Amino acid sequence: MLEHKSIRKYIDDMPSDDTIETIVRAGQQAPFASQAYSVLLSRRRGRNPYRAPLLFTLCVDYHKLELIMAKRKWKPVTNDLTLMFFGIQDVSLMAENMVVAGRSLGLGSCLLGGAMYRADIIAKSYKLPKRVFPLVQLVMGYPDESPSSRPRYPMEFTLFEDEYPELDDGAVSRAMSAMDDGYLAQNYYRGQRAKIPLEKGARKETYTYDSYSWTEHISRKWGQWHMKPKELLDLLEERGFFITEERTRKVSIEFCLRLVSSASAYISSVEACSRKSVPSERNSMEKRFHMWFSKSRSRRTCAAWARGWVVSLL
Ligand SMILES: Cc1cc2nc3c(=O)[nH]c(=O)nc-3n(C[C@H](O)[C@H](O)[C@H](O)COP(=O)(O)O)c2cc1C
Secondary structure, three states, rough: OOOOOOOEEEOOOOOOOOHHHHHHHHOOOOOOOOHHHHEEEEEOOOOOOOOOOOOEEEOOOOEHHHHHHOOOOOOOOOOHHHHHHHHHHHHHHHHHHHHHHHHHOEEEEEEEEEHHHHHHHHHHHOOOOOOOEEEEEEEEEEEEEOOOOOOOOOOOOHOOOOOOOOOOHHHHHHHHHHHHHHHOOOOOOHHHHHOOOOOOOOOOOOOOOOOOOOHHHHHHHHHOOOOOOOHHHHHHHHHOOOOHHHHHHHHHHHHHHHHHHHHHHHHHHHHHHOOOOOOOOOOOOHHHHHHHHHOOOOHHHHHHHHHHHHHHHO
């Protein structure tokens, strides 16, 4: 595990069915909260990222679990945010088990985080049912490169016993140096041509691949990208996951308002008809109905009562 490194170059050899199943089986054996996952596989090397022989797409999957629950005559009532959090943990543990199992069988791999932003396309391509959300992808194959292990934060920046320490400037700088020096020593970003461009006008570019390293990369990534959650929330909703309560509330408020205003309009017209003033623009069906309505006192009383009720709601 201490020698793990992501692999982005692969030889052509296709892993056998047995190897693939062993890797997925090892993934399944990870601890789980509810086995809320499914694994999609593509062996179309030509179309896979980094031309990897295998592309696994790991999905948060509540479709299967809800089929089981339905057979037991249960419906999930837990909110989707909670379910999604647990699903993400199930998928993540499975993914890492697959990485480790792959490595033990001589395969390299690399996780790809962009799947969730293409959830609609992936769903269409694999014909996913609702309640299945593609979370992360994992390319795999026999390595055609042997990079050094990438650096990690020092232990003083990672393991906090009993209480979270105040991280002083020295500790932050040491952590930054460990990461930046480590990545620079490997020419990591130059090798991948992976410098994130600065948004127009925001800052002046002063970095070259001699100085651009992890802390600048990660700052650019989260400092200027995807500020609004809507895109992801919409993709989740398309897949049948409703994360925000606001939406449910908004829908129901909109629905009530529409209901109340149409009821109010209807009752006003009924009242008008009870005063025998049928608006001229009404069609003959409506006119006949209005005449029928206006003939009964109890109907008129009923309309007046309903109108009062609607007005008090508004
Ligand atoms: C959730 C997640 C998403 C990632 N997305 C990508 C990606 O889109 N492209 C890529 O080349 N590597 C991706 N990686 C791999 C990381 O870049 C890599 O793990 C990290 O730089 C540390 O390097 P190492 O795995 O070689 O130790 C991702 C890793 C994770 C865990």
